[in-house]
Amino acid sequence: MNRDDLLQMLRATKPRDKTFLEDFLTYQALHFDEDWESLIENFMTGSGQDDVPIPIENFEAEISAFVMASSLSGVTDLANYTQTFGQKGLEKLPQLSQEEKDLVIEVALYNLATRFQLFDSDGAYHSISLLTLLDKGDSANLVNVYRIANNLSDRISRDIEQFLLTYEPEVVAEEPEVADETKTIGFREEEGVIIASLEGDLSQLDVITGKTSHLPFYEQLSLPQKFEILTYFDQVRQDYSKIPDFRRGAFDVAMEMVPVYDGDQLLTYLEADGSMYELQRDLTAVETEALTIISKAILAENTNRLRRLEISLEDFGVQKQGILLDAVGRFRLKDDDLLLLGAYPEASETSLALATELLQMGMVHDKVTFFLTSHLTLDDLRQVAFAFLHEDCSLETASAFEEAKQRQPDLAFKEWREEMLNPQADIELAQTGQDNPLVLEVLETYPLGTTVSYKGQNFDVIAVEDAGLDGMVRVELQNDYSLLVDENSVLYVRTMEEISEMLHLAPSELIVEKEEQTQELDLFSFMEEETSSIEAEMT
Template sequence: MKGASMEVMKLLAMFRGTIPKDREKMDLFLRYQAQHFDEKWQDLVESFLAEEGKIEEIPHVYSFHQDIISFLEASSENNDQDLESYTRNFGQAGLSKLSQLSNFEKNLVLEVATYNLSTRFYIQSEKEKLEPLSELVCLQNQDVNLVNVYRVANNLSDRISRDIEEFLLMVDSKELTKEVLEIHFEEKEGDVLAYLGSELMATLDTVTDLVHHEENYQQLPLTQKLKIITHFDDVKAKSEKSKQVAESLSPSSDIEQETEETNSFSNVDKIVEEALREYPIGSQVSYKGQVFQLVSIENAQLNGLVRLELFNDSNQLFEENPILYLNSLEEIEQVLSHVELEKEDSEIEMDSSSENQEIDLFSYLEEENEKDKEKDKETDKETETLIVGIEETDVPVQDFVFPDDLEDFYPKTNREKIETNIAAIELVKRLEKEGRQANPEEQELLAKYVGWGGLANEFFDELNPKYETERLTLKSLVSKSEYSTMKQSSLTAYYTDPMIIRQIWQKLLDDGFEGGRILDPSMGTGNFFAAIPRSIREKSELYGVELDSVTGAIAKQLHPNTHIEVRGFEEVPYQNNSFDLVLTNVPFGNFRIADKNYDKPYMIHDYFVKHSLDLVRDGGQVSIISSIGTMDKRTDNVLQEIKSNTHFLGGVRLPDTAFKKIAGTRVTTDLLFFQKDQAKNLNEEELVFSGSILFEEDKRVWINPYFDGKSNTQVLGEYEVRNFNGGTLNVKGVSETLATDIMEALENVEAPKPIDNSLKAPVFIQEEVDHSIPSRIREDLALYSFGYEGNQIYYRDTHGIRKSSKVDEISYYVDEKGEFKAWDSSLSEHKIDRFVQLHLTDEEALDIYKSEEASKRGKYKGLFKKTVFYESPLSDKDISRIRGMVDLRETYQSLIEIQRHPDYSRTDFQVLLSKLNRDYDRFVSQFGYLNASVNRNLFDSDDKYSLLASLEDEYIDSKSQKVKYKKSLAFEKALVRPERVIARVSTALDALNSSLSDGRGVDLDYMVSIYPEHSQAAILDELGDQILIDPESYLRGERKYLSKNQFLSGDILNKIEVVQLLVEENNQEYDWNHALDLLESVRPPRIHLADIE
């Protein structure tokens, strides 16, 4: 604050929390400002210090209780019962636009504003209202900026108090004639004095026309104030007329002696002219962050002031149609700004931080320092030059970058998250329709999209009326498939806290990473790229992958300069060895991903680790947040597959609170760092690759030794074992300084070793399309499947599509030099001849296996067995067999698929069943059983051969005692879903019993169908605790009901532990206390050693 005294700066520093707070002084200021909230902030602070916080004890000359009730009845659309609720509802709309304020600060604004109004209108006692508020304001450790709080609160208080006063001026309250003393006027020494009874209230100086109000004037009812104002105006009008008459009679020489006031008026007129040139009448201006139309600029005829009148017809803003009195053009320029110029500035000056732009919008928030203001003025001048002749297409698109302060960036409550998500989706849909790129303000809203992780239990529950309106809104914005995808993603997609992301980037910077090709294969909206340091961004190419179409669309709007693929990670044809860095947060899930480039499907976390390491160049890094199963799994652990060419640099086991703030879920995860090293010495022993060990505290659990130990610095919390799935390891968060803990743990993670490899492959595989293969086969043939077109057989595996061939193998023996010595004795002459005619080299073979040791006995002693896998041409009969089995596979799969739908067509089912019987009978008559070795050898590489073989039941022929096969029941009736018999029942309990006896479990859709005219909600209400929510499914984000018998059986102790957790978390969605009581009633007694015989 320019020219501020040391005392003022010290007081403001106390309000900002940068120096210790003086409880007594802060308490005084709270009381003082409540009597002066309509003063300018600077004047308020300075007068408080000058008067040492003196509080005037003003007599209660009038009661406003009835007037406020009348005002609320006439003005409130929300049926507010008191001034506090009116203030809260009125202020919410404006406060929602102030991203600079935390939620706590916004609540404090409403508390202070209510207290101010209560003080002004005497509708609550100070003791009743002040004490708890004083506690909040004076908190020593609460991180709030009270400068912002007071300025916004005073603005809000002033706005509402003016509304109340205006209302009271227009109403004829019966109370006004009671209790109020009469106003009378006296003239004394050229002044006009206004008295209430014997107490002086205001004085008019008839020479200068200035009015001085006594302290008690502010407490007068508006009718009394109006009486004083009207009388003073009459006096001034008569005085002005007298002056004009006198001037007309005075000689010209007397006019030359102008008064100081006349000079002042002349100067004001010049200011008015200059202001009108800068701000034409009718132009749009921004005042306190709101847009107004300029109605007038004129000489106020008062103390050299210029009067400005603004207009806005919105009733939800803090400032509605304000009238301003200002001293100079400089003051006007500081208060008002051109709306159009601001808009163009935001489009052109993209380097300005969004935070500073936001603060500029609200002049009642903390003022910028003078250097920043001067800098902004220079920028405005530069921008004016740039605006001339610029076209919209010349404005470069910018990638979104997180602001420095993210404390209150994201929505916090579930409702705030849902409303923000819907607003972001609505915006991105509109941007797609308009075919344009989001501007910085729109990008900020899109960046607050947090997905649906952790919201499934409340939001996507169709039976929960709490968010019914929001669900309908979302459904109207997206397609059915998009809605379904969002619902599923609520169980797997949890967005990463930018605090953690920034720690990862800082670690990479500290270790010397400068930039390159960077990939985020599960990018969400792009948080990792929104937090990337500028020094790395400037030297990098960014690539991202996102499976969800809506999230991917948002990511493209936030990061238009990033190469983004909206599909599955496994579907993008990235080239191995093409990236310098892969970093991501892998989606949560317990499912496998099949990639044609690998010979087996991997669990999703394992797949991301393996595929990411394949994609980085030699020396490249992979940094991921992954499930602890990646490290701890005892079997099928991907670590054993990557250890030969990968260095584990280190990791941090994060607590279950790491995703709580943004994603709203508790889950234990690992932050892992790997480096690819093709020349790694296989003899190197690394603890992390040595295999999982039993957790010493609970032998049901396995743990990677890297994260073992009670005092492990890389484990940020305390281990506990929950009774999920027989025992699940969890890290309980116990620290309040997670950011610091992560930073310290990352110091123990090794830096990557220098590997000289500047050569990288192209990013994408240049796939050559074989046009000799029909497009239907290229596009539709599944991995590990046979297909055909005419007499041409095709098979797809990880190497591509083969034509009219089969995988065959042949074995022979070679010496130490690899030279051929003898054929395997089991081979026929025909097979040997066919192989020799192929003239196949080792490079052309599909695969080769050679025994590590030579045979130790027999005629092949001293020789090594070599087996060659190769493509062998199909005979005509082979082609006919494969075609027949492909037809049977397709028919049987269609038969299974049709049975998955509860209301499938019986006619269509019978048609398919008849076709299956005909095709099978024809095939067996020509080629034998499906399980015959010749057919099995031809077709067992097809992924669906086992399904096909299940069509036959094996039996022993009573005569020949040989194994034979016969048709299974699949040729006779529906097996996937029993035939549905629709019945009608008369009670919800009968509907439940029918559903259970039919093997459906608690199938509410089915129950509604047999209990007509009853909704699911009505059935649930009628059943009461005959069905209960499965607590374990609930924790996974699913709402699954169990019958009471099912609920009270099984692993009771596990269920008790889960329900206790929900009770401790104060989950209010369901009566978990009642569920806990039911479980406790059947808790099994503890068995002691003495009880065991």
Template sequence: MNQEVLLQMMRATIPRDRALLEAFLYYQAEHFDEEWDSLIRRFMTNRKEIKKSVQVLHFETDVSAFVQASPYDTAHDLLTYTQVFGQTGLQKLDKLSPSEKNLVIEVALFNLATRFQLLDSNGHYQTISPDSLLQKSRGANLVNVYRVANNLADRISRDIEQFLLTYEPELETGVDETVLENEETVDEHKTSVHQAISFREDGSLIIASLDVDLSQLDVQTGKTSHLPAYEELSLRRKFEILTYFDQIRNERSKVPSFKRGDFDTEMEMTPIFEGEELLTYLEADGSPYELKRTLTTVEEKELEKIGRAIRIDNQEKLTQVGIELSQFESDQVGILLDAAGRFRLKNADLALLGGYPKASVTQLALATELLQMGLSHEKVEFFFGSQLSLEELRQVAYAFLHEELSREDAEQFEKDKGKQPDLSLRDWKSKLEKAETKEVVDEEFAENPLVQRVLDTYPLGSLVSYKGQVFEV
């Protein structure tokens, strides 16, 4: 089974495998803070090795204190807190039905209960269990539900973990002291609670480690990936790493200093610089061409902003000459943008292109290319009405550019080809040239008796021999 089959099951477009979806629920509850594509991929890779986690710590008191300290008066437990917190965001998601929105809350709760070890001995949280979630998910698009639920659980879990960093419960019994001690020592390597996590930079990665590497942040993409040892850290140590990574993201998420250069006539695009270094070129529609490196989300948005400005500039060049872009398909608009922003055609040339909203993409592209080469409007217009093949149109264009053909000649060739489909432009031109040559000769020598006698004996096109060699008259 591959990822696509799993996604189709979640979307309910094929019959569902209950055991597989239940296994995914358990796996998702442990890894809901991962990126969705990575979560799916790792589940498919590791699903045969998935084991339900054993609860060794309990955070009922801590989570309850978090809820009590929240600004929501109507929140009195994790369920009501999740409902209130998620309400605003869910109201904006029209693609989810009311039942799917309720399911989002319950899946997020199951994720949180798993993360903070609030499940009972049967693996339930209040009335929520994998069985109840699967029962309620019949017909639902679980891809949408799970992605929203995971985002909601991730946001709430971060708030809880932030709260726990400063939360100091009153210890009334030795049992509480033991719980806290256990929390600090559940670590893969039994590392001392006083040993600091170290962070180092390796290329584009920031790596957190104790004796071994625990987690890493890619500063270019902003994505975090946890290594196996991370899963055995205490909650506080995990959050120490996440907090540091968030700090790095914030420091590096400031608006980048991208600079738009002057139009490059050789590349026919606009260069974008990062400081003094070339980052990329932007095409006439604002899209990037061959990025020098991967961009962060903030950088992508900044580059998109510059790209939009370039696209708007080129659109205005078109609208100023009376072109209604709404009359053209998206592919045609792309060619018109190139005509204005890449080839920098004159206004009269742009207006000519804008007069043919029914033209094919091929016709528009060829006309744009020929206008850039300086072909006259009269000859360019031939290509908008012609039914010749692309190869034949290119032959006509070549002949136009080399002054070997008039527009009238091209139109006559197309008519003749309609009667004789296998006629080539080369053969047609050859016949035309012979006819023109004969006409010139006839006019020049019509009154010369000697020439006339020779032509009577040896007509034009006939073969004669001289010293053993054959010549055409």
């Protein structure tokens, strides 16, 4: 398994191997303070696999002291603290579902319990264990969940470690002098240094370097007073962070998303619902907030266009709402096309998604309506759509097939249609495809069943045929998610150069091709192996 396989598994775009996922969760809990790219790379290369946490005796007392010193109200243990602290940040991430937000908290707690050795004899902390995490998030994008959870646990871990640097258990025999808690700690800035004071200077923060230094009187403060200073300094660090220079680019037709740039460098793509496709690097809290503003703006624009057409999103389920937003922001459909989709809230998710893609291809509304109201299976609908696109099937024929299908559930469209149509017409149609030299050229480079990379995902080539449209060739791709229509792409090309720009042979196909050449020539065994391309990632 390579890096791309792991990321696809985490995104649920390929089946998840629970044993492999268990190994990754265990490794992540020991290395959550690494940046995401390094964590993935080190896990795949086996770096740090032998790391084990150092046992610490009676560490619960220190964690309890940290929680009690917290300024958060109503928290009694680390679980409450993580939930309360993390909720504030998660409220700023509308892209995550509630299930994903809950899982973020649990993964972060698992990380912290591993770091500070808080598990009970059954290997659980507040009923959270490796087994419970593996049973959750089947449909969640675990790349987003794990990255955010790692950031949360890293922040809390650093706060705990900072607290422990100055924490000393109370000694009954001799009580140290403690500063008067009724007095207010003051903060002032002098030449780039923030100074905390209370009848004398206590601590200093260099806003340029971000480093903190404590003065002798700081040690006489109570735990809440120390935490007040540390919290204030954390806020100052955020306020002095570099103001992000994020800008929104023009719609990218090839990616079907909106790019966002950091200066002149691509940062990420945003989908029609505002969710991030890929992040090129980790973000600070200030940068996350800036990107969230752009994300919300895109979602609002697409939502408002539907509302202007009096299409009520509330009439559609959550998944269908996403399809409608894609129709606006991804496929850029016309108003009359959107009105057609909006008139069928009772249509299935599959039918609505297929109808959206067919409208993008320019299919007339009468035929698209057939898909919105049909009860055929996805495979049958695809075959009817293919026939419609070739203009060799009428709406009446499609309706007749659906009626026949109700009487004979095992009936296949292709066989049924062959019985209904003149066999000679099929022969002529097949001959038309054979007369197109581009079909043969494409099949020579991409035989049926070949795995190719398209827009960052792997697909299998399942059809290469003459489109019957001015010499164009139709190439149909399909990936593991055969039930998600928008994951299966149909390309129409006029030249070999066009398809070569869009499709790239997967690494495994390149290696097979190379091995065949080597066997054929029985020479040049020095040829280097191809390596798979590395996909960039998000916080």
